[in-house]
Amino acid sequence: AKSESAPPRPRVTILATGGTIAGAGASAADSATYQAAKVPVEQLLAGVPQLADLAEVRGEQVFQLASESFGNEQLLALGRRVADLAENPEVDGIVITHGTDTLEETAYFLTLVERTNKPIVVVGSMRPGTALSADGALNLYNAVAVAGNPQARGKGVLVTLNDEIHSGRDVAKALNIKTEAFKSPWGPLGMVVEGKSYWFRLPAKRHTLDSEFDIRRIDSLPRIDIAYAYGNLDDTAYRAFAQAGAKAIVHAGTGNGSVAAPLVPALRVLREEGLQIIRSSRADQGGFVLRNAEQPDDRYDWVVAHDLNPQKARILAMVALTRTQDSKELQRIFWEY
Numbered sequence: 001a002k003s004e005s006a007p008p009r010p011r012v013t014i015l016a017t018g019g020t021i022a023g024a025g026a027s028a029a030d031s032a033t034y035q036a037a038k039v040p041v042e043q044l045l046a047g048v049p050q051l052a053d054l055a056e057v058r059g060e061q062v063f064q065l066a067s068e069s070f071g072n073e074q075l076l077a078l079g080r081r082v083a084d085l086a087e088n089p090e091v092d093g094i095v096i097t098h099g100t101d102t103l104e105e106t107a108y109f110l111t112l113v114e115r116t117n118k119p120i121v122v123v124g125s126m127r128p129g130t131a132l133s134a135d136g137a138l139n140l141y142n143a144v145a146v147a148g149n150p151q152a153r154g155k156g157v158l159v160t161l162n163d164e165i166h167s168g169r170d171v172a173k174a175l176n177i178k179t180e181a182f183k184s185p186w187g188p189l190g191m192v193v194e195g196k197s198y199w200f201r202l203p204a205k206r207h208t209l210d211s212e213f214d215i216r217r218i219d220s221l222p223r224i225d226i227a228y229a230y231g232n233l234d235d236t237a238y239r240a241f242a243q244a245g246a247k248a249i250v251h252a253g254t255g256n257g258s259v260a261a262p263l264v265p266a267l268r269v270l271r272e273e274g275l276q277i278i279r280s281s282r283a284d285q286g287g288f289v290l291r292n293a294e295q296p297d298d299r300y301d302w303v304v305a306h307d308l309n310p311q312k313a314r315i316l317a318m319v320a321l322t323r324t325q326d327s328k329e330l331q332r333i334f335w336e337y
C-alpha cells in the first residue's frame with residue numbers, strides 16, 4: 001500500500017481524438033505508410049505505463065479521426081468537453097491527443113475560447129505506435145508531465161512534440177516527414193526532459209482567462225475560406241467562396257500578403273458586398289503582414305493577419321466574427337491575439 005504521506009498525484013484527463021498517435025501500420029518498418037486513428041485511448045494509455053508515475057490519468061475517446069477530417073463541429077464539441085473538464089474540481093490538467101495535420105488549428109482555437117488557468121496540452125506524433133522509434137509514447141508522457149505541472153497553469157494552450165513545449169498560438173506543422181515537425185516562428189516556450197519542464201519564455205498575446213471569447217457563448221462558427229495565391233492567379237476561387245456563403249476570405253498571399261493587381265477589383269467588390277478580406281502570408285516560417293504595406297488596407301477596408309498563418313487566421317476570424325462584424329474591431333482582435 002502507498003504511504004499516506006505520498007504527495008497526491010495531479011489528476012489529468014486525456015481526451016483522445018485520433019491521428020497518427022493512434023495510428024497503426026502493417027510492419028514496424030512502416031513509419032509513413034499506416035492508417036491514422038485506429039488505436040483506442042485505453043490501449044494508448046496501456047502502452048505507456050510510466051504515465052502513472054506522473055499523474056492519475058483517465059482517458060476519454062472523443063473522436064477517432066485523422067485530423068485533416070476535423071470540421072467546425074469537432075472544434076465546438078471538443079471545446080465544450082474541455083470546458084466541462086476545466087470546470088471540474090477533480091481535474092488538474094487536460095491532454096488532447098490529436099492528429100498533427102490540423103493540430104495547430106485546434107490548439108489555437110482552444111487558446112482563444114477556453115476560460116481557464118488549468119494546463120491544456122495538445123499532443124500528436126509523426127510515426128504510428130507500431131513503427132520503429134515511434135515518437136507518440138514519449139510525446140504523450142511529456143504532455144502528461146506538462147499538464148500535471150502547476151507551472152504550466154496560465155500559460156495558454158500548450159503543444160508538446162519532440163521534447164519541446166510550444167505555445168498553441170504560435171506553433172505550426174512545418175515539416176511532414178521528420179519528428180521535429182513543429183516549429184514556432186518566435187521559438188518554443190520551453191523543453192520537457194525526463195518528465196521535468198524547463199521554461200524560457202511566456203506568450204505575449206491574449207489567451208484563455210484573458211480572452212474576450214468563451215466557448216460557452218459560441219453556438220456555431222461562420223464559414224471562412226482560404227484562397228492560396230500564386231503567379232497567374234485570377235478571382236475564380238474568391239468568387240466561388242463568396243457564392244458558397246463565406247463571411248470572410250483569408251488571402252494566403254505571396255510575400256507580405258501582397259495581392260496581384262488583376263485581383264484587386266474583385267476583392268474590393270467582395271468587401272463592398274460585406275465579406276471581410278483578410279490578408280495573410282503563404283510564407284510558412286514567419287509571414288509578417290502589416291497594414292497598408294503592399295495594399296492600402298485603410299482605403300479598401302481590409303484586415304491584415306499580421307504573423308498568423310492563413311489557417312490560424314481563419315480560426316481567429318471565425319471566433320471573432322461570432323462577436324463583431326466591424327472590420328476595425330476585427331483588426332484590433334488580430335493585433336491582440
Ligand SMILES: NC(=O)C[C@H](N)C(=O)O
Nearest residue numbers: 019020066067099100101
Ligand atoms: N501525423 C499525423 O497525425 C497526420 C495525420 N494525417 C493526422 O493529422 O491525423
